[in-house]
């Protein structure tokens with residue numbers, strides 16, 4: 400590990416984008432090149448980590464579904480410890496740190512410990528997925544509202560605000576939804592969206608192995624169930640999906 404500097408350190412929570420290393424911001428690349436310590440998650444690719452200083456301490460704190468590699472409190476302690484030693488720390492997160500990134504907890508723990516913290520935004524998976532599909536999330540003729548939500552079950556139940564999700568003229572982007580695609584589509588139909596409303600699952604957007612499955616609320620669940628999904632995936636629901644279908648392979 401590099402020698403501690405005399406000044407007190409700081410932590411940058413940095414967004415790494417959805418996968419394509421060229422979607423890293425210039426600021427993220429600069430901070431990575433300067434950091435003494437880099438804590439990174441599972442979805443961060445080698446091409447992004449190649450921006451790290453050769454002698455930087457790299458700590459994998461990745462989490463896998465239902466199998467947390469490192470408790471969140473241990474991640475907080477690591478960042479605080481390194482910053483108090485006067486080191487510059489980058490906490491590298493997939494996509495944007497402030498969207499389903501547990502950044503709130505990390506910021507609160509750092510501030511409570513008196514550590515300086517700054518956030519560097521990244522391209523979130525919704526933007527990466529939409530760009531890849533040539534899909535305008537807020538197409539002016541089709542969607543006035545964009546809703547970003549999670550399809551992850553809390554305590555085994557899918558606790559979604561169905562009436563809000565089913566409002567007309569809006570696009571839904573549902574992160575962490577691949578295991579719950581069937582329940583989400585059924586819930587949307589039961590709460591008023593048409594069964595032939597367009598829906599799309601995007602897997603590993605902006606990565607070479609990217610795939611998509613496009614259908615309707617009625618047909619998508621079976622199509623997703625029949626496809627082994629290995630990478631991170633999200634659902635996009637709305638008329639904008641139908642408008643973009645066929646524009647790109």
Ligand SMILES: C[S@@+](CC[C@H](N)C(=O)[O-])C[C@H]1O[C@@H](n2cnc3c(N)ncnc32)[C@H](O)[C@@H]1O
Nearest residue numbers: 417494495498523524574575603604631632633
């Ligand atoms: C814990 S959340 C982190 C989101 C991240 N902070 C962001 O802004 O994109 C992880 C979820 O993001 C979505 N995701 C991340 N990268 C993705 C990608 N390349 N393609 C599709 N979905 C992705 C998936 O829904 C995945 O389960």
